[in-house]
Amino acid sequence: MGGQAAPLTPAQGAETIVWAATLPDLGTTGGFFKKTAQIAW
Numbered sequence: 001m002g003g004q005a006a007p008l009t010p011a012q013g014a015e016t017i018v019w020a021a022t023l024p025d026l027g028t029t030g031g032f033f034k035k036t037a038q039i040a041w
Contacts, residue, residue: 019036031038 016033016036020033028038032041033039
């Protein structure tokens with residue numbers, strides 16, 4: 001999950017979380033996302 005072999009930097013790993021946390025009140029709700037794109041359950 002971390003260390004030299006991690007596929008993303010900490011900043012890259014946080015991008016989707018920050019994106020979701022800052023969506024407007026009427027933005028997307030629920031779902032699964034990877035790099036801000038909705039993915040199938």
